[in-house]
Amino acid sequence: MTLLITLIGCLVFAVVAPVVGCLIAGVDRIISARMQGRVGPPLLQPYYDVRKLLEKENVSVNGVENIYIVCALVFTIIAGGIFFSGGNLLLCVFVITLSSMFFIIAAYSARSPYAEVGANRETLQVMAYEPMVLFMAVGLYLGAQTFDVRGIFALDVPIIASTWLIFIGLLFVLTIKLRKSPFDLSMSHHAHQEIVRGVTTEMSGPTLARVEIMHWCENVLFLGWVGMFFVWGNPLSILLAIAVIVVVYFLEIWIDNNFARMKWQFMLKSAWIVALVTGGINIAFVVFL
Amino acid sequence: MAFASKSPWVIHYDGSSCNGCDIEVLATLCPGFDGERFGVINTGNPKHADIFLVTGSINEQNIEVVRQIYDQMVEPKVVVACGICACTGGIFHDCYNVLGGVDKAIPVDVYAPGCAVRPEALIDAIVQGIAVLDEKSAALEQKKKEGVA
C-alpha cells in the first residue's frame, strides 16, 4: 500500500514540483533584481531558460555525465514523492543524499579541473549540512513519535512547539541547500563566472536543463521540510505553513543579496557548530525533560 | 516558437582592446540598463553561452583562444563583434601583431561598431543576434527532425 502511495506521490511530484519550483525561481529572480535596483526578468524567465537549453545541441564530454544527471533527477523526484506522500522522512533524506552523490559523480566524471573543484566543494557542502538534516528528521520523531511525515496530521500542536531550535538550525543549513550566498560555494546563481560555475562546468544544453529542473524540485522539497514544522491536525495549518515558507524564502533571498560568499572553513565550522548546538540542545531537552 | 530568443546567455571575451568596450559590456548588465530584462545573463563558460561578445581586435596570441571558445560553444550560437576594434581592428589595425577584426578568426553574425560601443548599441546588437539565434535554432530543429527521419 505504501508502495502505491509513494509511486503516486512521485508521479504527482514529478509534474507539480517543476512547475512550482520554476515559479519560485522566477519570483526569486525578480525580487533579487528589485533588491539590486533593477527591473529583472519576466516571471517565466527560468522556464524560458530551460526550454532554450533543451533546444540546444546535445553534447557531452564523455557520454556518461548525462546519465548520472538523469539519475540525480530521478532520485530527487523519488525523494520528493516520498516526502509529499507522507512517507518516511529518513528515507527521503537518504534518497536526496543519493541524488547529491550522483550529481557529484557527474561532475567528477568529466575530469575537468573546474568541475572537480566544484565537485569537491559540493561534497564538502553535503558534509556540512548532513548532520543538521539528520537532526531535523530526529526532530520530527521527537515531535510526532514517528518518522513518517503523515504523522504530523495527527498532532494537536505542530512539531515546531518542541523543536524550534532545530528549526533555526535547519534555516541555517537551508542557505547551503538552496545554493544561496554566503554558502553557494559549489555552484552559484548570481556570479555565473565563479569557477565557471563549479559542478556544472562541463554540463551544457539538455543536461544543464535537467540540472535546473532538479534544482527546482529540490527547492520545493526543502521548502516542504520547512513547512512540515508548522502543520498539525487542523487542515488550515497548511496555509500557515505556506505563509511561513514564503517568509523563510524571502529571508533567504534577503540573505543571498546581502552577504558575500564565505570561505569553506567558515561554512564547515559554522554549520557543524550550529548543528551541534541547536540539534544537541534541542534533542537533549526533549529526551531528558 | 524558439526559446533561444527569450534567454540569450552571453559570454564575454576581451581580445586586445583598451578595455573601454569591456566596461560598456558589463555596464549593459548593470542596473542602469538591466540586460536581464531580456533574459541576458553573463556566463563565464562557453558551454553555457549562446552569444559570444568579443571586444578588441584579434592578434597572433589570442586567435587560438577565440577559436577555442567559439568551438566550445554549443549550437546554436551567435557571435557579436563589440566595438570598432572587434569589427575591423580599429585604431590598432596596422599594429605589427594585430590580424584585424574578429572575423579573421571566426564567423561573425552581428557587428556593433562604436568606440567605445554604447550599451544601447550593444543591446540592439544582442537583439539582432537573437534573431539570428532563432534562425539557427530553427535550422537545428530541422536537422534534428531529418536525422530522426
Place this chain on the structure above:
Amino acid sequence: MAFIAFLIIFPLVAAAALALFHSESARRVIVLVAGFVIAIVSIAFIVVALPAFGGRLILIEFDSEIIDHIGTGITVLIAVVVLYFAWRYKNFWAGIIATIQVVLALVVETLFAHELDVPFGLYFDGLSLLMTFIIGVIGSGICIYAIGYMEDFQAHEPKGARDRRPMFFSLMFVFLSAMYVIVFSNNLIWLFTGWEVTTLCSFLLIGFTRTEEAIRNAFRQIIMNMAGGIGFAIALYCCTAWLHTASLVEFIAYGSMAAPGAAVVAVFLAFAGITKAAQMPFQTWLLGAMVAPTPTSALLHSSTMVKAGVFLLVKLAPVFAACEVPSIMVMLVGGITFMLCSFMAISQSNGKRVLAYSTIANLGLITACAGVGTPEAVWAACFLILFHALAKSLLFMCVGTAEHHIGSRDIEDMDLLFDRMPRLARIMMLGIMGMFIAPFGMLVAKWATLVSFVDTGEVALILILGFGSAATFMFWAKWLGKLAGIAGSPENVELTVHKSEWGTLLLMAVLLIVACVLLPLISLVIVEPYVASVYGALGQDITSDNLWIASICVVFVVVVLFGSFGSPRTRRVKVYLAGVGEDHDARTFRNSLSGITTATARNWYMEDFFGESRVAPIGVWASTIVMAVAAILAFVGVGFGVTPLM
C-alpha cells in the same frame, strides 16, 4: 551437529594438506576445492537449519574431556609460539603478556572451569547462521581470490625470496576453522581457545613478509589482542568463580537478569571484544595490519577476526540491555570510535588506510548498537555485520587487484581507473556505494541504527551518528569521484587479472547486490527470528514497504552502473580549460607565456581539521578513560554487598 563438526574440522584438514603439498598446482586445486566445499556446506547448513529451527537458539548436547584437554594444549602451544617469536625478535612486552595470559588461562581452566560441566557444548542461532554465511562464503571466497593474488605477489617479490605461500594458505584455513569454533561454542573455554587461535593466526599473517615494518605491526597486534585475551581470561575467572557457569548461553541469561557480578564479566568480555574489534584505543593494530598481503586484510576486515569481536559484543547485547555500566562503556567506546575514525578517514590518501578506518568506524557503530542492546539495535547490528562484510571484502579485493595492475594503492593514482580497468572500477564503485549510500544495505542498517538510538533516547549517540555519517559521505564520495573520471582511452590494464580474482570479485558483487535487494527477506527469515528469540519481541521500526522502496532503488542504481554507458548519440566535446587546451585528456593547456601547463586536481584531505595527529589522541584518551572508569564502577558494584550467586 555433523555440519558443525565438519565446518570446524574440514578447514583444518585443508590447512594440513596445504602445509604438506607445496607444489603450485596442488595448492591451487586444494584451495579451490576446499573453498567451494566450505561455502557449499555452510550454505547447506543454513538451508537445512533455517526451515527446521527458524532463527531460534538450538543447544547441542556435546561435552568431551578430550576437547577440553586439546583446548588447554592449544592455549599452551599459542603461548609457546608467541614466546618463541618474542625471544627471536627481542620483544619484551609480547613475552610478558603472553606469559601472564597463559598462566591466567591455565589457572582458570584447571582450577575453576574443570569442575564445571557444560553439557551443551555447542549451539547455533540466527546470528551464528549469519556468521556461518559470512565465514563460509565470504571467507572462503577470499581464500580462492588469494590464489591468483599470491601468484602476482610472489612474482613481485625479489628473486630467490622464500616462498612462504604454503604457510599463508594453511593459516587462512585455520582462521576459518577458529572462527567456526567461536560462533558455535557455548562452552566459554572452547570459545576462548578459538579466540586465541585467531589472534595467533593474524599475528603470523600480518608478519608474513618478515620485513621490519611487518614484524613491528605484528607484535603490536599480538600485544593488544593478548591484552584482550587477558581480559577474556579475567572474565572467565569471574564467570566461573562467581556465577558458576562456563556456558555462554547461561551467562547471557544471568546477565540479562542483571545478576550480581555479571556486570564485571560483561565489562571484561566487552573489553576483549573491543580489542579484537580494533576499537579505540586499540585501532592501531588494524591499521598496522595493512602491511600484510591484501587477502589477509580482506579476511581480517570482513569475515573474520574483527567480526569475532563484534560477534561477541552483539551476542552480549541482552546483558548490556540489563547492566548499565558495561552498556555505557560499550556505547561510548563504539560511538567515539565511529565518529573519530570517520573523521580520520578523510585525511587519508592510501586506499587501504581509508578502508581500514572505515572498517574501524563501522565496527564502532556495531559496537555502539550492541551497547544499546535493544531489539532494534541488534537488528541493525546484524545487518551492519552482514553488509559490512560483503562490501568491505569486495573493496579490499578490488584495491588489491588494482594495486597489482596500476602499481599503487594511493587513491590519487586511481585517477582514470574507470578507463584503465573498466570492470574493476565499476565493481569498486559498487562496493563503495554499498558502504555508504542509500539504498544499499549498509545505509538501511545505519537508518535502523539511528531509529534505535532515537527510540532509546541516546542523545550523544544521535549526535555522533549525525556527524560521523557526514564525514563518511565525504571520504567515500571523493574516492568515488576519483574512480569515476573518464578521459580519452588509456590502455586497458585489466586483461591480465587472474580468473580466480575475477571469479571472487564477481561473486562478491553479485552477493552484495542480491543481499541488498533481498534485504527485507533476509530480515524476515534470519534476523527477525533471532532478535525475537533473544528478546521475545520483534526488533525493527522500518516497515518492510520502505525496505522494498530501497530495494527498487538498488536495482535502479545497479542497472545504471553496469548498464549501457556511453551512448554514441551525443557529440563528444573536450573539457573546458579556460584558454587554449593542448591535450584535453591530459589536461594540459597553453598558458599566457605560450608555455604548456598541466592542470592538476587533488582531492581534499583537510589535514588541519581531520589529521590523525589531531584526532587520534582525543579518541585514545577518551576511550581509555571510559573503559577504566567502567571497570572500576563494575567492581565497585560488586563490592557493594552483592554476594556472588551460589
